[in-house]
Amino acid sequence: MLMPPYHGVSLNADAPSMLDRLGRIADAAKISILVLNALLSGVTLTMSFLVRLAREMPRFSYFNVEVPFAAAKPRTLTDAGGEAILGPFDGEEAITMMPDLDAGASATMPGALLPDLLRPVIDHHTRRRRREAALPVVN
Numbered sequence: 001m002l003m004p005p006y007h008g009v010s011l012n013a014d015a016p017s018m019l020d021r022l023g024r025i026a027d028a029a030k031i032s033i034l035v036l037n038a039l040l041s042g043v044t045l046t047m048s049f050l051v052r053l054a055r056e057m058p059r060f061s062y063f064n065v066e067v068p069f070a071a072a073k074p075r076t077l078t079d080a081g082g083e084a085i086l087g088p089f090d091g092e093e094a095i096t097m098m099p100d101l102d103a104g105a106s107a108t109m110p111g112a113l114l115p116d117l118l119r120p121v122i123d124h125h126t127r128r129r130r131r132e133a134a135l136p137v138v139n
Contacts, residue, residue, distance in 0.1 A: 001033075001034045001035075001036050001064065002022075002025065002033050002034070002035055002036065003035075003036045003038070003040075003041045003043075004018055004022075004035070004037075004041050004043040004045055005017070005018060005021050005043070012042065012043050012044075013043065015049055018043075018049075019052075019053070019056070022053060022057065022060065023056075023057060026057040026059040026060060029059050031059075032059055032060075032061055032062060032086070033059050033060050033062070034062040034063065034064055034087070034089070035050065035053070035060055035062070035063050035064070036064045036066065036091075037050065037063055037064065037065050037066065037067060037073075037091075038064070038066035038067065038091065039066070039067055039068075040066070047073060047076045047077060047080065048080070050063055050077060050081070051077065051080045051081040051084070051085070054081050054084035054085050055081065055084045058084070061084060061085060061086040061087065062086055062087035062088075062089065063077060063085070063087070063088050063089065064089040064090075064091050064109045065077075065088060065089065065090070065091055065100075065105075066091030066092050066109075067091075070090070070091065070092065070096060070100060071096055071099035071100050071102070071103045072103060073088065073103070074088035074089075074090070074100055074103045074104035074105040074106075075103040075104040077104075078104045086106075087106045087107060088104060088105050088106060089105055089106065089107045089108060089109050090105040090107070090108040090109065091108075091109050093110050093113050094108045094109075094110040094113060094114075094118055097110075097118065097121065097122075098121070098125075098133070098134060101121075101122065101125045101133070102130070107122065108122065120133075121133045121134075
């Protein structure tokens with residue numbers, strides 16, 4: 001997982017600088033890279049930037065979206081990026097997981113928060129059983 005370059009509140013890299021840095025990382029990497037798109041980074045990554053990144057540098061094909069109104073973002077990424085986007089993930093500790101899954105997210109990034117309870121939700125949703133996915137898990 002990789003966050004965009006951050007140099008301080010008032011010193012954000014522009015798109016060409018980020019593409020250059022990320023391109024050098026992609027050239028050196030031997031595995032796929034997940035980009036963390038989060039306000040915490042201090043850098044705004046637009047959906048068009050992420051799509052461009054995925055199309056131009058195939059190692060970048062997974063994106064964890066942790067921004068306000070994130071539920072619209074997975075669909076935007078997959079619609080615009082097509083096959084270049086392998087994994088738009090839900091962020092925010094799975095708080096918005098259902099709307100994000102409905103919008104095309106393929107997974108969630110909950111940290112260590114309740115994976116045994118979240119897995120059935122994703123499994124049901126993937127099998128197009130939304131009603132079951134939305135039901136609380138009872139043991």
